Amino acid sequence: MNIDADWEYVADRVMGGVSAGAxxxxxxxxxxxHRLAGDVSTQNNGGFIQMAFDLGDAEVFDASSWTGIxxxxxxxxxxxxIRLRTDQLTRPWQSFRATFNAPRQxxxxxxxxxxxxxxxxxATFDPARLRRIGVLAYGRDFKADVAVSQIRFYR
Incomplete structure (x- = not known):
């Protein structure tokens, strides 16, 4: 199922970090x-830039009939x-995460x-309670440059 993502930009500057991107x-x-690019810096307790979106207007999205993203x-x-947030999480720094490599093709x-x-x-991840999906450049000093043309749930 294709997702019509309304991506938004968020960086560690909301918490005092110095990472910069767009x-x-x-x-x-x-x-x-949608292309996320910039400089990730771990200075001043920072270390991320992100593009993320909420899954619709409902409180939660039930993705339990799919295998993954x-x-x-x-x-x-x-x-x-890739970071997922559910309604089980109450703090902005909480998430469920997995990593992926973004090759030059x-x-x-x-x-x-x-x-x-x-x-x-x-908390244990429950795909029936999904609220938000994010793609992050995270955790180390580096130049981020990742583009997403489509995101979807798969079976």
């Missing part, structure tokens, strides 16, 4: 895509995070729900 719609490798990506051969990456690990929470 989210824009570009032609990347012949495809229209499939994403068409083009990047700079760096590792990025269009690639479809499948991330099964079973590969998401709890981050700063004791």
């Amino acid at each position: 989210l824009q719609v570009d032609d990347v490798g012949g495809r229209r895509a 499939e994403i068409d990506v083009f990047g700079n051969d760096e590792v990025y995070d 269009w690639t479809t990456v499948q991330v099964p729900f079973t590969s998401f690990e709890a981050n700063k929470t004791d």
